[in-house]
Every structure is written in C-alpha cells, then in structure tokens.
Amino acid sequence: MKNIIITGGAGFIGSHVVRLFVNKYPDYHIINVDKLTYAGNLANLKDIEDKPNYTFVKADICDFETIMGIFKKYNVDGVIHLAAESHVDRSIKDPFTFAQTNVMGTLSMLQAAKLTWEQLPEKWEGKRFYHISTDEVYGALELTNPEGIEPPFTTKASSGKHHLAYGSKFFTEDLKYMPHSPYSASKASSDHFVRAFHDTYGMPTIVTNCSNNYGPYQFPEKLIPLFINNIRHRKPLPVYGKGENVRDWLYVEDHARAIDLIFHKGKVAETYNIGGFNEWKNIDIIKVVINTVDRLLGRKEGEDMDLITFVTDRAGHDMRYAIDSSKLQRELGWEPSLQFEEGIEKTVKWYLENQAWMDNITSGEYEKYYESMYANR
Ligand code: NAD
Ligand code: TYD
Numbered sequence: 001m002k003n004i005i006i007t008g009g010a011g012f013i014g015s016h017v018v019r020l021f022v023n024k025y026p027d028y029h030i031i032n033v034d035k036l037t038y039a040g041n042l043a044n045l046k047d048i049e050d051k052p053n054y055t056f057v058k059a060d061i062c063d064f065e066t067i068m069g070i071f072k073k074y075n076v077d078g079v080i081h082l083a084a085e086s087h088v089d090r091s092i093k094d095p096f097t098f099a100q101t102n103v104m105g106t107l108s109m110l111q112a113a114k115l116t117w118e119q120l121p122e123k124w125e126g127k128r129f130y131h132i133s134t135d136e137v138y139g140a141l142e143l144t145n146p147e148g149i150e151p152p153f154t155t156k157a158s159s160g161k162h163h164l165a166y167g168s169k170f171f172t173e174d175l176k177y178m179p180h181s182p183y184s185a186s187k188a189s190s191d192h193f194v195r196a197f198h199d200t201y202g203m204p205t206i207v208t209n210c211s212n213n214y215g216p217y218q219f220p221e222k223l224i225p226l227f228i229n230n231i232r233h234r235k236p237l238p239v240y241g242k243g244e245n246v247r248d249w250l251y252v253e254d255h256a257r258a259i260d261l262i263f264h265k266g267k268v269a270e271t272y273n274i275g276g277f278n279e280w281k282n283i284d285i286i287k288v289v290i291n292t293v294d295r296l297l298g299r300k301e302g303e304d305m306d307l308i309t310f311v312t313d314r315a316g317h318d319m320r321y322a323i324d325s326s327k328l329q330r331e332l333g334w335e336p337s338l339q340f341e342e343g344i345e346k347t348v349k350w351y352l353e354n355q356a357w358m359d360n361i362t363s364g365e366y367e368k369y370y371e372s373m374y375a376n377r
Helices: 012-024 064-074 088-093 095-117 182-201 223-232 252-265 282-296 326-332 340-353 355-363 365-374
Strands: 002-007 028-034 054-058 078-081 128-134 153-156 162-165 205-210 212-214 237-240 246-251 271-274 279-281 308-311
Touching: 002 012, 002 064, 012 028, 012 252, 028 064, 064 095, 078 095, 078 252, 088 095, 088 182, 095 128, 095 182, 128 182, 128 252, 182 205, 205 252, 212 252, 212 340, 223 237, 223 282, 223 340, 223 355, 237 282, 246 252, 246 282, 246 340, 252 271, 252 326, 271 326, 279 282, 282 308, 282 340, 340 355
Parallel strands: 002 028, 002 078, 028 054, 078 128, 128 205, 205 271, 212 246, 237 308
Antiparallel strands: 153 162, 246 279
16 A cells, blocks of 8 residues: 655645545555645545545644654655645735745655655655646746737647647746746745755655646635636626736646646656646636626626726736646646636536535635544544
C-alpha cells in the first residue's frame, strides 16, 4: 500500500484530487492534511469520508513538528501539495499570510519529506514530491493580434492543434517567471524551493502550473461561483475594470485527471503546464454564466444582464493568461475531456442544485460545525 499525503484536500481542487485518488486507488492510503482555513470545507468530501483508505488530519503545513510527525506516523511515500492561500484579492490585502502559507508552508513540507526520506535505506527510491502551482507565476500576456483581425483569432499551438486566442504568445514551460501579485509571487517562490530541493538534495520533485479552474466546490469568492450565487439572489455582479481581461479556463476534474497522470507517469524534475486552450474575456464568460443561470432557473435568458456592475479594477490586474499545454499532451497524452459549454452547464447546475452547500459557506456556519466534529480525531 502506498501512503500519500494530499495537502489542501478540503479545498476546491484538492477535494477533487482526494476523491479521484480514494476511489480509483483502493490500495493507496490517502492522508488529507488540511488546516481548514476559511477555504477548507469537509463537506466537499462527504461522499468519501468513510472510505477505509482515507484519513483526514487537521494540521497547518507551517507547523513543521506536526508535519514531521505525520510523515513518521504514516510512512509516507508521496506528497501532492495543494495547500495554499489561493485568492489574488486577499493577497493584495494581506501578503504576509501568503508568504507564510505558500512559501514557509511549502518549505516545511519539503524539509519534512527530505529529513524522513533521506534516512531510509532506499532513500528517494519510489518517492515523489509533486507541487501544484499556477500559470500566474509567468506574469501577464498582452492582448495582441499580429494579423490585425479582431480577437479571438485562430492560432496554432506547438502541438499543431488549432484553437482560439486573444494574443500570439502563450505560457510555455521555459518562460521566465514574472509574477505580479503577492499571490503569484508567493507561488513562484514556492516553485523555486521545490526545484531547489531537487537540484540540491536529489529529491524526486515535479511541478505543474495550471490555468484557472472552474467547477463544483469552488469557494464563492472566485469569479464563477460568486457570480452564479449573486445572479441567483439578484445581487450586483462586480466586474473589475472593463471586463476585458482574459483567463484560460479548465474544468477542475480535468485538472485532477492531469494530476493523477503526472503523479504516476511524469518525469522527475520536469515542469508541465496544464490548460485546455480555452481563453475567455471576463465579460463574455459573465454573459454565458448569466444566460445559463437564467435559463436553468426558468427566467428569461439574459434578463439579469443589468446586474453587471463595472467597479474599480484590481490593483496590478494581469491582462491575459494563456497556457500552452502541448508538452503534457505530447509526452503524456493528456487531453481535456470537456468542452467549455458542457463544463459551464454542469457547473451552474451543480451550484443551483447544491444551494445548501453555498448557504453554509456564505453564512459562515460550516466552519464551526466541522471544527467541532473533527476536533478530537
Ligand atoms: P482553495 O483556496 O480552494 O483551497 C486551499 C486549501 O488549502 C483549503 O482547504 C485550506 O484549508 C488549505 N490550507 C490553506 N492554508 C493551509 C495551511 N497553512 N495548512 C494546511 N492547509 C491549508 O485553493 P484551490 O483553488 O483548490 O487551489 C489549490 C492549489 O492549486 C493551490 O496551491 C493553488 O495555488 C493551485 N492552483 C489553483 C488554481 C485555481 O484556479 N483555483 C489554478 C492553478 C493552480
Ligand atoms: P478569480 O476567479 O479571482 O481568479 P484569478 O484572479 O486567479 O484569475 O478572477 C478571475 C477573473 O475575474 C480575474 O480577471 C478577475 C475577475 N473578477 C472580477 O471581474 N470580479 C470579481 O468579483 C472577481 C472575484 C474576479
């Protein structure tokens, strides 16, 4: 049996990764290490919490002694590290917490893995430290069009496939890091530490950088779930700036599938970019979300367009993110499984059908409830 720590497993992406691993690999023991910050929610894992190959440990990744204890207790073979502070707007208000969790927390995980694994007779053999990062470390791309046609225009990725884009450049694995927000700066720093542990000590590490995720269980401070909930309650939709910024959206289960593939088949010391070649201007995606929510609620499609409210732009707002995931597609054969239209329909339906999940979070009650439930485990 393999013992695998997944950090941040009670969060948005982490819960999908935990669910996939617990269900797909009954021979693995999955240890979900999560502090349960405002973003961590054990309700995200209700369906698998009683599985025999799953253990939840409430712990702070910055608490090195506790993390060392977890490594010793569970004889850990691998780490999939997702725990982080993840929201750009919060990082602008409170950069210290981001440096603490994302940089020091990652360092604490790395050091615990190193001290534990290097003492084993087999040392690094069969071990893996997989760090989940973001495309935001590469900075911002411009909105351009070399042919003078109104974007989005058809372009070709290095894989040879055609797709729509808002610019001629893409994030590839060899790009220099140019983070702009305290969030992306802290993630960039953590990526550097992970690579340094490979280069200095020989730890078998992997880093992946993924584009914006969407899907069920995302904390409703992020664009898509926030707007779905606001439309439902007919609250204003705060669009930053002119809504011209472009993001590259990937359905969260496709990210989880990529993580599974890379954890098992990815090459040590490599970086893989993960994205679905799916660029959208914020304002366009917001219109799709409004139409979908309206239709599914039996309202007249588009009747809630007047909720769109342009507000002061985010400080240092990155203009465009666009991932070139050709390397992952070429070397490991990964493809996103869902078209965006299908993914957004599934996502909106899920939030509308799980209003209790949303109400618990937005009322703040879930945290206390689960804190007390798991306090003595
Ligand atoms: P999230 O904010 O939904 O979840 C983060 C989880 O980490 C929560 O469960 C929280 O309780 C936990 N956590 C935070 N601080 C902790 C600490 N000190 N100790 C232990 N646990 C702690 O985040 P997410 O959107 O699921 O992102 C997960 C990872 O994926 C992050 O590393 C993020 O940088 C990366 N990522 C996210 C996206 C995206 O679009 N959401 C895209 C690319 C990469
Ligand atoms: P977000 O979901 O916060 O992800 P990120 O900043 O990591 O890309 O935001 C996605 C885009 O939507 C980003 O360009 C900021 C914008 N946005 C708004 O316009 N209004 C909002 O209320 C939020 C949360 C985001």
